Amino acid sequence: MALAQKSSSPAKATALPLLKFGDPLPANAFVELAKLINPAVVNISTTTMPKQRFRGPQDPFFDMLQQMYGIQMQPQTLRPVQSLGTGFLIRDDGLIVTNNHVIAGADVIQVQLSEKSADLLEAKLIGSDDRTDIALIKIESKEKLPMVQLGSSNDLAVGEWVAAFGNPFGQGHTMTKGIISAKGREIGEINKFPLIQTDAPINPGNSGGPLVNMKGQVIGVNSAIDARAQGIGFAIPIDEVKKIIPELEKDGKIRKGYIGVGLDDLNPQAAMYLGLKEPSGALITSVDPRGPAAKAGIKPYDVIIDFNGRKISSVRDLVDAVSDSKIGGRAKAKFIREGKTKSIELAISDRPEPTRTSSPRAQPRKKYASEQLPYNLGFSITEMSDQVKRDFNLDTRGIGKHPVVLEIQPNSKAEIAGLLPGDILVEVNRKAVGSTKEALRQLKSGTNTFRINRDGAFVIIVISEE
CATH class of the missing domain: 2.30.42.10 (PDZ domain)
Structure with a gap:
């Protein structure tokens, strides 16, 4: 079986013909795949500048050293934190997809197009979303850049050959191969989207790189590994990524529904105190007096168990259900208050930007009346x-x-x-x-x-x- 050669134009990747079921894998299949994909894979390095460390009350011992011996206590020197990751070009004008956790909190984002290049291009953050772990960054180039072709993750079959590209441990443009081990892995603590599981080795630094099928199409974004075992990696399905790219590029974020409540998961002690049979649901800990929940009558200590027909077992369930709700629309919710199940209808507003930042706490040495x-x-x-x-x-x-x-x-x-x-x-x-x-x-x-x-x-x- 012959494989198509890479297009002479650097602007677009030419897809390879899909292997038919039962066909033997050509000896040069992964060679051609590497030639096709690697030019569009980029190494990402980030730098996070140190934030000024909080200095609590001066220890009396240090005061004594300073007063008696003139010893000045120097603050600890803080150094910039640098990290590595991967991304891939999806447009010839320099638009790059990567993981949000690769660039989160970074003050400087730089992109290296190839290992042979000494140039580090400054990248601009276009948009990011922590719940889906997807980010868009962009570099400027006078020439059209090579780019990948986005496929469909819905068409994947378990057992299908795939290849993962990335920058593991700083080893740029590394390719590993494996199969699709499973589809639709729901791991809420990692991602709101059900994930693709693969045994293609994915290591630190691979994050944000493409998972590619044998047609040379990106079908996932490498995201996480299960550190408890070997050969268990996860990728974000590309069909879900394609849905949010336009909004990330336009608004810089994913707009999410908001009802104005503070939440906490239930533990057995809290469930028993509230008269619940089991610690299931989302516990309301606070209510924004100007938000939709307050206007609908929600109060602290209420436990939401259903939102718009979705069963709520945890805080994450409710956050996802509210986030996915149509902004400006209305939703129905069921909650338990003092042992009784109640139902309400409430409006969905746009989640505001967080304005509050927490600072490190000091442990005061001063004695207080207590x-x-x-x-x-x-x-x-x-x-x-x-x-x-x-x-x-x-x-x-x-x-x-x-x-x-x-x-x-x-x-x-x-x-x-x-x-x-x-x-x-x-x-x-x-x-x-x-x-x-x-x-x-x-x-x-x-x-x-x-x-x-x-x-x-x-x-x-x-x-x-x-």
């Missing part, structure tokens, strides 16, 4: 003050004045439940508390629930008696 909580809970609280806010680096805008968790005893109920120093205690047993005395009044023997604010997000923590 209250050790009773019932062997294992933590102490102190009043909110300007000094406490500075020392814990707390942003209390829109939260109000509430007591702050000061210390957590090792191996205590509070530590096991996940409470942290610097958490802002907003409610105790569903009652708002504005001071340590109010918090103490609301505590009881047995199970206590705490609604806290941590780095701008609300969390509900249940501490049960042993």
Whole structure:
């Protein structure tokens, strides 16, 4: 069986004829595939500049050294962080597809077209989306650049030969081969799209490279590996990628639905406290008073179990269901409140850009007046003050004045439940508390629930008696 030769034009990849079922694999099949695809595969290097490290209150020991001996404590030198990845050209004007995690947070993105080239081209971020792990970047070139042909992932068959291209461990333009091991792998913690599984070796640095069929068409974007085993790699189906490319290029992001709630997954203790048979659903921890959920009557401690006909078992389920909803449309939701199932209809608005950023917390060495909580809970609280806010680096805008968790005893109920120093205690047993005395009044023997604010997000923590 003869394979078509690469087009003489660098602007477009010529597809190879698809092997028929039962045909032997030509000896030069992967040779021709490499010639066809490699010119359109690029190496991506990123640089993230160090952010100024938070400096908490000066240790008295360092103060003593400085005062008595004149020793100046120098801040730790922070260096830029560099990373490597892969991408591939989908247009001859320099538009490149890669993974979002390859370029996320980067201050500088550079592209190398071939290993033989000493030129590193500056790339501009066009658009990115963390939930699909896809990003578009663009380089400028006076000449038309070689590009890949996008195929269809829907036509894939398990057992079909594929090749993965990338930049593993900095070894540019590396090609590996394998088969399609499975289709439609739903791994929500990796990607919202069901993934292609392949045994073609995919290593660090391959991220963002193309997974190609024997016709020379890209059918997936290399994304992840299962570190627990060999020969298990995953790629994002190209048909899903093609759907979002126009929006990423136009808007720089994927517009997502929004209802204005803070969420947390349920644990067995919280489920028991809320009267649920099992820890399934998305727990509402806060409600934006101006958002659609508030207008529809959703409240903290509600547990959403269905959204527009989709069963909700976790926070990720609800986030995906809301994100996929039509902006400007309406949706129906079912939720549990105090053991009863209720239904509502609410509007879907456009998710706003995040405006709040969290900063590293310091562990204050200064001693504060504090209250050790009773019932062997294992933590102490102190009043909110300007000094406490500075020392814990707390942003209390829109939260109000509430007591702050000061210390957590090792191996205590509070530590096991996940409470942290610097958490802002907003409610105790569903009652708002504005001071340590109010918090103490609301505590009881047995199970206590705490609604806290941590780095701008609300969390509900249940501490049960042993």
